[in-house]
Amino acid sequence: MELRELRYFVALAEELHFGRAAQRLEISQPPLSRAIARLERRLGVTLLERTSRKVTLTESGSVLLSEARTILGAVAAAERRTQQAAQQRPRLVLAVKSGTGGEFLAKLLDAYRLDPGAATVDLMLCEAHQPQELLMCGQADVALLHLPFDSTAGLDTETLYTEGQVAILPASHPLAGRSRVRVAEVSALAELPMARWPGPGGSYPEGPGVEVRNLTQLFQLIALGHTTVILPESAGTDLRRDLVAVPVPDAPPVTTVIGWPSQSRLRAVADLVRLATCL
The missing domain is CATH 3.40.190.10 (Periplasmic binding protein-like II)
Structure with missing residues (x-):
């Protein structure tokens, strides 16, 4: 496989549209189509299902997408780190x-x-x-x-520290005055459904809570009475005045x-x- 083919495939797999992928790659559609067809012939598998209405990844395509991202990431990292060494x-x-x-x-x-x-x-x-x-x-x-x-x-990792968790609540909420709450109590707040974070692929789990991507957005939504969340203790320091952090002893560290x-x-x-x- 060639790196160029992998770049073309990743763009198409992420866009699922030949026109958008070609525009993103700054090429015309025919070279993109030929590169994908050549890659499929070389591997002996179908990577994408094409209809007049949509393009979808096959199971083999999903595997190659994950592997190709890793390969291209490693190449980009090698280039940047080699340049840094100088x-x-x-x-x-x-x-x-x-x-x-x-x-x-x-x-x-x-x-x-x-x-x-x-x-x-x-x-x-x-x-x-x-x-x-x-x-x-x-x-x-x-x-x-x-x-x-x-x-x-x-990744390689080294452990730094472990901490408990707290529930972040509007200062006016009845549970805000408690010295501690249980996970079940926070999860049962129908008026404040738990916020949902994106997974590794960027997609959100199913649920009634609002979708959030960072703490600034999350804290504003909690202050407005739209959601709540259980977070590590350190995230509850220096909170804005309209929020309160209440310890949740039974939450996993x-x-x-x-x-x-x-x-x-x-x-x-x-x-x-x-x-x-x-x-």
Whole structure:
């Protein structure tokens, strides 16, 4: 398989429309169609079902999409990291979900700046489902991840800390004055259905709660009385005045880890990880 063919296939598999995929690739449709047909002949499988109305992925196509994203991500990562190696002072991209990390993140960055050989750290604030994707596609070098919510497939990790969870509620809600609540009590709030986060593929699970992608959006919706959520304790610090964090002792603990691609050999990553595990 050629990288060009894989790029063409990924674009078509994500767009599921030859015209849009060709426009995204900045080519005409005939070369795209020929490349996909050639790829199918080489593999001996049908990757896409085509009708006059729509294009859909076959099971084989879904497998190749996942594998192709990994391959193209590894190539992009290799290119960027090779270029970084030639720089006098390397740059490191640290991916963190918006609104998370808090005090630990600030402490880590402050301590790392004091290291004489420290790389320049570019902080990439991302949405809920993105950290692992950013690492695998080479856009980030290292990330803070939260178990059991984030996937660590294809990554090496080191555990940083474990914490309990809290329910984030409108300050005016009857449960806001409690010293603690149970998961069942929060889940049973019909007037505040639990918010839904996107999964690794970006799709949302079924349910009545609102769809959210980051904490800024989520907290505004909670303050307006549209939803609630159970989050790690650290996400409940420095809340806006119209929200309250109530401990949920029976919620499973959340473990924060620092993760990086298994094939990474960047010294700057190793130095940052070593420092993070010592804090």
